[in-house]
Structures are given as structure tokens and as C-alpha cells.
Amino acid sequence: MLKRADGRKPEELRPITIRAGVIEQANGSALVQMGKTTAVAAVYGPKSMYPRHLRLPDRAVLETIYAMVPFSTKERVRPGPSRRSIELCKVIRQALEPVIFLEEFPKAQIDVYIDILQADAGTRTAAINAASVALADAGVPMRDLVSAVAVGKIDGEYVLDLTSEEEDLTACDLPVAVIPRKEQVTLMQLDGDVSPEDVKKLVRLALKGCQTIYQKQREALKRRWIDEGAK
Amino acid sequence: MRVQNEYVLKLIEKGERIDGRALDEYRLVQVEKGVIQNAEGSARVKIGNTEVLAGVKLAVEQPFPDKPEEGLLIVNAEFSPIASPLFETGPPSEEAIELARVVDRGIRESKAIQMEKLCIEPGEKAWAVFIDIHIINHAGNLLDASALAALAALLDARFPGWDGQKVDYTVRGDKLPIQHKPIAVSFTKVGNTFLLDPNLEEESVMEGKLIITSKEDGNICAIQKTGPLVLRLEEIDDLLGKAGKYAEKLRRMV
Numbered sequence A: 001m002l003k004r005a006d007g008r009k010p011e012e013l014r015p016i017t018i019r020a021g022v023i024e025q026a027n028g029s030a031l032v033q034m035g036k037t038t039a040v041a042a043v044y045g046p047k048s049m050y051p052r053h054l055r056l057p058d059r060a061v062l063e064t065i066y067a068m069v070p071f072s073t074k075e076r077v078r079p080g081p082s083r084r085s086i087e088l089c090k091v092i093r094q095a096l097e098p099v100i101f102l103e104e105f106p107k108a109q110i111d112v113y114i115d116i117l118q119a120d121a122g123t124r125t126a127a128i129n130a131a132s133v134a135l136a137d138a139g140v141p142m143r144d145l146v147s148a149v150a151v152g153k154i155d156g157e158y159v160l161d162l163t164s165e166e167e168d169l170t171a172c173d174l175p176v177a178v179i180p181r182k183e184q185v186t187l188m189q190l191d192g193d194v195s196p197e198d199v200k201k202l203v204r205l206a207l208k209g210c211q212t213i214y215q216k217q218r219e220a221l222k223r224r225w226i227d228e229g230a231k
Numbered sequence B: 001m002r003v004q005n006e007y008v009l010k011l012i013e014k015g016e017r018i019d020g021r022a023l024d025e026y027r028l029v030q031v032e033k034g035v036i037q038n039a040e041g042s043a044r045v046k047i048g049n050t051e052v053l054a055g056v057k058l059a060v061e062q063p064f065p066d067k068p069e070e071g072l073l074i075v076n077a078e079f080s081p082i083a084s085p086l087f088e089t090g091p092p093s094e095e096a097i098e099l100a101r102v103v104d105r106g107i108r109e110s111k112a113i114q115m116e117k118l119c120i121e122p123g124e125k126a127w128a129v130f131i132d133i134h135i136i137n138h139a140g141n142l143l144d145a146s147a148l149a150a151l152a153a154l155l156d157a158r159f160p161g162w163d164g165q166k167v168d169y170t171v172r173g174d175k176l177p178i179q180h181k182p183i184a185v186s187f188t189k190v191g192n193t194f195l196l197d198p199n200l201e202e203e204s205v206m207e208g209k210l211i212i213t214s215k216e217d218g219n220i221c222a223i224q225k226t227g228p229l230v231l232r233l234e235e236i237d238d239l240l241g242k243a244g245k246y247a248e249k250l251r252r253m254v
Helices: A083-099 A123-137 A196-228 B003-011 B095-111 B142-156 B233-251
Strands: A016-020 A028-033 A037-048 A061-068 A110-118 A147-154 A159-160 A174-179 A184-194 B029-033 B041-047 B050-061 B074-078 B119-121 B125-139 B183-190 B193-197 B208-214 B220-224
Touching: A016 A123, A016 A196, A016 B029, A028 A123, A061 A083, A061 A123, A083 A123, A083 A174, A083 A184, A083 B029, A083 B220, A110 A123, A110 B233, A123 A147, A123 A196, A123 B125, A147 A184, A159 A196, A174 A196, A174 B119, A184 A196, A184 B003, A184 B095, A196 B220, A196 B233, B003 B095, B003 B183, B003 B193, B029 B050, B029 B142, B041 B142, B050 B142, B074 B095, B095 B142, B095 B208, B095 B220, B125 B142, B142 B183, B183 B233, B193 B233, B208 B233
Parallel strands: A061 A110, B074 B125
Antiparallel strands: A016 A028, A028 A037, A037 A110, A147 A159, A147 A174, A174 A184, A184 B220, B029 B041, B041 B050, B050 B125, B119 B125, B183 B193, B183 B208, B208 B220
């Protein structure tokens, strides 16, 4: 069996911590740590959409703003949007859109800001996990949460939840986001060089990992709204 | 507009399309190489009325510190307002950036270019390959056309001269070391149906696409889900199984 640098089994996630309600000013928020990767998400809205000409008559506009803070990586990240972050904002938005009842809020906007405080691979998937809990924390009506994780293939073995170190070894990097209860995929990207069979198996491994993350997301919301709410 | 949208959807439900094509049928694909004399490599790709121009320029630059013995690859896409009423002037849109990055990933991850052969002096000098994609007319399926044009332009490209000091662009030297031919195929979901090579009318009602880039050995080197669609596992399995077959047809065109 493959030896992973951090001692994990191939199909084991990094330690996950999820907390809902971490930013007092936001309508909803969440902090997600997957190993060293740390994402914090804050939801502002639903609120009236400005500028007015961007309003949609039949639904709210979802805006997702993903950013890596300058000290989140070994080499400083230049603040402001990059081509990478612009692409990530788009795929993160499209991973979340399918579960949100945007049609409940015509002419409104819902902003989700996601800051990566520390990066050790899997930042887009941590961002989605945090954003989805933050949206639920804000009380935005949703069909389900969205859970996400990246998978890869190292020395012929399928591995769950890659670290940066592992990203250099893997034959592919495949981030996946799912609607856990329906087993539907809302984000799927790949770079690498693997067979179609590998991809099929890896998507299933990701789905399995997402089910575990989903439970942690639900527990975080329960702690915030049932356990702490009762005090 | 609405009437037309419903008409498009209704037809597709029956397995038909407004232009009479089969669901998995591309419009006429035309590839023409060497269309811009001042570029080191170039290609014009037409898929039906969609027209894309790709140009390759080379320059000598310092390699990235983490890859001191490799050349550089830079892919950019410009959605010029000449191509569509949907395009505006200004910085590249989200769509243009996504397109360029998906094309980039296909070429980079398939190792289409032997990057180590672009090194001139380790850590100091290497060839940088700039692929610029310029949309001439947007009539749907820009991604497949752009990826094909980028590959065709790479295959057309030749090194300019290099005397150790400066680049001589009047020289047309050896071909670029291209070892693989990655091809992108966009499976577009309209209603409950996946189809290939969507036209504008179909794109205006689509849920989104699953873009799969594969190599000649059938291996997959890039995937991108785009648009708010959701995919069931069986759908993903099905599309993964088909991508190679359709890619092979397009590969023969370059």
C-alpha cells in the first residue's frame, strides 16, 4: 500500500474542522480546515441588487469571490484578481448555484466571499465546503449542501484529498463537488494524464470522501443552531 | 426569443436539431494552417459559421525557477467585439479566461510540446511559446474550435532564428517538438440530452457543458464542467467513454 507523507491511508481525508458562524457581521459564515488548508466564507445577502441594470426579474444573482490572502502560501500571493482566481470564482459559483433556490429572491443578490487563509492544495474544494455551510448558516434556502474534495492517482493508487506535496506526484488532480444526497456532481475539473476508467473510479472515491465531509458540515450547522442556539 | 428557445428544446427532446443535424454531428469543420505570415505558426478553424484564429509567437525568456530546464507556455484568448454582439471591449471576460485556461491545460497536461526541448540554457534562457486565440465569429462551440486551432497552429509553428543574442523573426527554422495531439470535445446538455457542437441557439438554452480533452491513446488530460449543470455518475461514465471516439474524428482534421 502507498505510504503517504502524513501517514494517511490512500482513501483517508485530512483532519477536518468546520465551524459555522465565525464572522459576526455576516449574514452567515463558516470556517473550514482540511489539514493545513484553511478557508473562511462569509455570506452577505440576499439583498437588493445594485447596479439596478444587473437585476434579474425572476431570480437572485449569486456572486462568489474567491481570494487567496497574500501570506497564504510560501511565496507571497499578489493581492487582487488573477486569471486563476477569476476561473475559480466561476467554477465555485457554478458548483453552488444548482442547490440554491435563487428564484425565491427576484432582483436580489447574494454575495459569498471566500478567503483562503492558508493553502496546502484543495483550496477550491475547501472554499466550496465553507461557502455551502456559510449559505446554510445565513438561512438561504437550499436543496442540500454541496461537499467537495480533490482526488488523484499516485504510484498507481487512488488517493483522496491531496496535499501540495502530493500534487507534485499525482498523475492527475481531480477536484469534485457533489450534492451528497442526490449523488450529483456540480464541479468537476481535471488536469493530468489518466485513462477514462481511472476517472470513473476517482469520481466515486471523491463522492465517498464528500459523504464524510457532508456529515461534518451538518454537524457544524447543528452545533451552531441547535446546541449553541439552545443555550 | 422565448418562442424560439422552446422550439429548440422541444426539437432536442425528440432527438432533432434546428439545423437538421444528428445530436452527435459536428457542423462542417475546416482547418487551414499558415494563414498569418508574421506568426511563427497559425491556423484558422471554422466549425460551421464559428471562426477562430490561433497564432503562435515565440520569444526567448527566463525559465520558471521551479522548471529551469523547460520552456514556457502561455495561452491567451481574446473575445473581440467584432465576433459577436455578446462580446464587449475591456479586460478579458470570465468566459475568455476560462476558455484559455482549459485550452492551456489540454496542451500542458498532455505534454503535447516537449517542453525540455525548448530549453536553450538551463535556468537562463528558454523558448516561450505564446498561443493567442482570437475569435473572428462566434456562432457557438468556441471551445472545441479554439482548442483545435491552438493545436493546428502549434503543428504549423517553426522556430525563428536565435544567435545567442537576439531572435531573428525572418528565419523559419525547425518545427516545434510536438509529440501529442490533445483534442477537446464539449458535451453540451440541453434539456435532458447531451449533444455535440452546439450552435448559438442551443447554447442559449443549455444547462452547461462537460469538456473532455483526450490524447490519441484515449487518455484524458483535461476536464472542465462549465455552466450550472449537475451530472449523474452514469452520465459522466457515458461521456468519458465517448470522448476519445469523437476526438479522433477531429484529430484527423489537423
